[in-house]
Amino acid sequence: MKHKLWNKVVGITTKVGTVLVASALGVTFSAVPATAATDTNLSDFNNSVEDSAASQVRGGAVKTIGNQAVASASDASEDAMPDNSSQKLPDKVSSAIPDNAMVVSKDLATTADGQIKNIETGAPVTDPKLVGTADQQPDPLTKTNGMRFIPVEAGKVKEAVAANGGDVQASTASSNASASKATTTGTVRNAALQNNQYGAYWGSYNGTQAFFERGGNLFAQQAKGVVDVSEHQGYINWDAAKNSGVEGAIIRVAFGWGNRLDYQAARNVNECKRLGIPFGVYFYSYAYDYDTATQEGFDAVNKLRQLGINPGDLSYPVYYDLENWSWTGHTPPTNPWVYDSMVSTWYWCLQHFGYNNLSVYSYTYYLNTALNTGNIRSKTRWVASYGARTNFGYSTNDRGWQYADNGWVNGIGNVDLNAFGNRTYQSSVGIVTFPNQEMVGVCGVVAGPHRNVEYQWMAYNLSTNTWKAIAWWQDSNCAEWRDNAGDYWLHLDVRDKQTHNSIGNQTLPTHYKLNASINGIYLGWQGDQMLLGAASNDSQGKYVIKLYDENAQRWFTAFYSQWALWRPYHGRFWARYELYTSDGRFVDTRTYNFSV
Template sequence: MRKLGKNDPSAAGPSGNPSGGLLGSAGTARHEARKRRITVAATAAITLVTVSATIAAAGFLTGSFDFSARGKDMASITAARRGASGDTGAAQRGAQDGSRPSGSPGQGGRSGGTAGSTQGSGGSLKGNNNSGSHPQDTPSRVASSIPGNAVVISRSMAATPDGTVYDIATGATVSGSQDPGQYSRYFGTDTAPADPLAKTGGKSFLPVPVEDIRDKVGSDAPAELSSGHQQGSIAPAAASVSLKSQDAAAAVPLLRSVLSTAPLPDKALPAALQNNSYGAHWGQYNGTPAFFSRNGYLFAQQAKGVIDVSEWQKNIDWAAAKRAGVEGAIIRIGYGVGNADKKAQYNISECKRLGIPFGVYIYSYASDSGFAYNEGASTANLLKRFGVSERDLSYPIYYDLEAWTWKGHTRSTDPAVYEKIVSSWYSAMGAAGYGNKLSVYSYTSYLNSALNRPSIHQKTSWVAQYGSTMTFTGLSSNFRGWQYASDGRINGISGNVDINAFGYKDAVRPASTGLDVTRLPQVTVPNGLYYINVRQNDTMSVDINKGSLSNGQALQLYHWNNATAQQFRFTCQNDGSYVITNVNSGKAIDVSGSRTYNNAKIQQWEVNGAAAQKWFIRDAGNGYYLQSALGNWVLDMTNGSSANFTPVKLYTPNGLEAQKFQIASVNPISTGTAMRISSGISSRLVMDIPSGSRDNFARPQLYTWNGGSAQLFTFRQVGNSVYTIANLNSGKLIDVDKNRSANGSVVQQYQSNGNEAQHWHARWLGGNRYGFIGSGSGKFLDDPAGNTALGTKLQIWQDTKATAQQWEVAHADSPAALAYQHRNDLADGVYTFGAAANPYYRLDLNGGSPVDGTNIQLWQANGVTAQDWRITHDAEGFITFTSVASGKALDVAGSSTQRGANVQQWPLNGAAAQKWVAVRNSNGTYTFISALDTSRTLDIPNGIARNYANVQIWETNGAPAQQWRAYRK
């Protein structure tokens, strides 16, 4: 006889406790009330469900199971199951309830459980207890008087950003006049915030915009709210579960969770935690545990079942939780500034003692960057107080950003403000030595509203959404977590607990202490001068303190400064290793005393040919390991820090970012000037933005040179030989889409956001040729397969040493390049211009006429508006002369480039014939070069300044006839 699944009301044992189910203490009362009916009902239920399960399983195994028909079938199965157990009216409710387990609690917990629950009442995390969680208990209706900008913050309350709290049912304002103590426990005081979990008794509750609830009430929409939450009053349907044939392994646990069939082998459920009741489920992908959306789409592979906890779980029996299958934990360390979680120290100590991988989170109450910085400093202080270094953390330090409510304080809804908040918190954490394992946590609706900034999304790796599918599309991190349920039940934990799937979108090499880097591909670079930059923070480089020349001086990290103390000469040896000597001291990077142990000193020493001074460059995927020839040991940043003065030591390889570096050539690229980037395959092909697009996501391509600004780029240095590359026309930066690192990842242009996806390490390849390595990806900017077809889109790819990854960088000779170079020579404003040959004669509109084609000439200064010209710059740096008298532009007639072509006035049209480059000369005069041709300049015939002297264009010659004095009005 099979063991009853947790959806069977009769699954409770004689004491009223569920057998591996989620009925909890509620099951006791229900069992006692129906005690006399169970004997008969159980037999009927067992028979009916077992037969149904057997049929379903048989259909699945033979490939004949019809998933598309499961919705209507499940309605009747559920109704029959409940009817058999004596649940009056269950048959009528079956179609509505779908596969929602009978008697399951409606509310979940963000990081807290239900007070008074029986510890250990939950089942094992493995085996058959896998249908998992249920929606938070969101109200089905909201009083019409509650403002539309409010969010629901609990089953009974909603709040607006200014902190006003409303009763959900009545719309009345909630204040502290009736019960000041309770009000302050829920919403704090003017000077101190409350524990954010207090108002729900420790239960997790993701704030839901009231408009989302109103929209759902007024429609026939499904239960999943657009904000990424679930309404507790609407049970999910079991219909429409679409599974791909290749996801058969993933289908098995989902089938089990819906049908409650007889036990299946444990290998069918490779991950630890339960599924959720909406169909998001565990399975396998590429032979590793994986987590899938209901429709079978992969969220993460190499996945781990992780819980997040706080003081509301009380004293967790961590040993029991680990035995139950918990593979990791995110521990609340506190909230706001100076408010420690009462169980943080205990939880951290237990995870350390038992070897449970963990990370931490801090709940934010920040409304501005100043408070956020203080939260960062407070977070760092708590970590130090609890004895946590970055090396202790297997998961990040998360900044928990939610729609908070705090008496007397207003929460921002402006993404620009939140962008500064996040940046400030990151800065404070970095300054305290915790800058390398930071991330953002939030939920879908908040990420798509108040947090809707690319820079925030790029920092986000953990998202809460209690539904069938992860609908937040801004996850760019390969490592990611989905908080998919808030009511998991786990042995050793009191009440409910949040459950999560953490893993990788793209498979990665295991980051374990058993990593053998000697088996990784060996990398070669040409002998030469290089910077050794930190992969996780490309503004930092390996450095010799104060440029010391002494033997024994330890290596450290320091902010980039182009100094010789940060430059190293790489010299390849016969075995493929390198002797790496500092340019300033001439001494080699050396393992002190040739002694290999964790945290062994790395120093500089006279070159002696010993193995302690030889280093192999190993491919780390998105960077390089520098492996000692003494064995399986690599350079490592102490405690994972990348702050100034951090010692560089020797350490066992562990795959962490603290052991990865980038290598960039000392040879500099000109900055602040327009450059042409040509293909190493054919110099006639250049990097180009299609159609001069100024849009984000436009993809750089190869195209023939035309000199336009869409083919010109400027370099800005952001690290030692680390650059951003901006298109002159759009102003946007060359960027790796979503900071991906896979071969073939898309290269695009995107607005500047400070992300490493927009930083490129320059590798000099001789002459004016360079390779460009993405700071985040470790991959080269690449022409796919060396394609020379016009319009070929660029990508990133691992180092191939091919010319498809070589780029010639040279100063451009074009009007657009010249305009950019001289864009600041002459300021916008109204001027008169005198001929340098005799400044008494001014550039003049003949008779001040408004007629198109009126000639431009010289005339003696007379103070009339016919001699006044308004100078304006366009985005590329070109200037336009507009007559103050007529409002028309100085124009080369017929756009001619012939010597002696006449200059006239013509209506403004933005054509090249009306654009000029203003070049300031050493004598204070200006030369005006036509955008039609850089060899054509504004000129007076024979250099004679007199009344009626014509103005023309002529071959550029630097004579006084082509120089003008500017007099600003």
């Protein structure tokens, strides 16, 4: 049975800074800093390391999802599309595709004036399923067969095609019905979760699962393997996905504004809730100014409510997916300050309704160009980069890297792979305190889908330099802390009940003070005697009333009750009213000077 304070902390998430705790009386507690000794010897790696060595992680097994073969750098095709290693280069590029056009799929390019053309033929593409209509935005994943694609400049693609012996000045084909539809069927190569084709890999750091750039640079510790999904993954078997090692999901909800929900959004959300899979959501943007971003913001709130997603349900943020989109008759912004205004208004719309865990998602090139403002960069916590590193300077501790677009996971099939974690160690355990009149209630909050856990509480008195056990290992996440006023380190350990493996710990500097006080005193004549009394907000409190003779300079009597009768004599006196807890700990005092 949970402690009576449990209902007060359900759904609360806290992030408390890590405090190092000194030892006393032979007991030592510590929170692990990011600079602690690692399980992976980073000096064994350098930027020239062979990619095959990336999987040789010290101190344990390499993380995988499903039964998959390891993909190494040698697996990356020489004729792969730049920045999109799973997509094959075209054999030729039409002369009608200018260098400043953006290639938005393996078949399509968008010109600066908003025209969408077939890369090889140069023919305009008009299929509304791919490019939408003037009034209707298309599903952005249709043109890439449900997989992510990082837009890349056509000039860069031409250089790769030419280097591969292809034709970059192909003649323009006539516009006809067959040429106006791009091919949407692509091939996706299986990839293990532990690395991408460029050597980014899974390992361990600070005793936690971690993800590294090629060469051993830490991207994130306390890292989780996360997939991002949409209706294009079809009917997902989430039980199989979880059993294969999926530790989180980012679920597409919708695109643009005024459009339908993703066909699988409701089911994906409900399945993640059922299985305890941490999840976040994303909305693909087609906004091009302040007004359309506002529409997307309010539309996002409506759809979150429609799906029954409350702010407390989200382990990962609500992401605003900003990319160089293609939509017939419209063009995306190119001025960073237009995007800056759009992001701010979208944030305001969601925060107004309590959705405060927000982030921007994009890819490195776009973040360094059209999205390059301090405001947007500071809000970006998820970045796509299918290379050896993200080449993006995160300003937040928590971060996500979409490092592969060619994963294969049991129960899902083709899917994007992501690593989400923290640059510096962040305790997964939080502490909440609730002082009342007799004690301080302490409750632990554990992040993540932990079910069978035990809690142990200790307090270190900074005045006496001593430890005290508040509660030994117990099932309840809450305990009653009864102590004297003062300054303490409050320490919580959490472990798995069956294995006794540590889940985490937290230490909080705390000033112990009860929520009890004397709220009234009384002194008055009752016949030839004087009645003294006190009142407080502690119904269980105990009282002591003391009298001091100012002329004799001594305390001369004391009454151990809330009310007392005293027969006075001439002189000048002080009355002292003291409040104690029911078990005798001092709480509060009041004094009153009077003459008789």
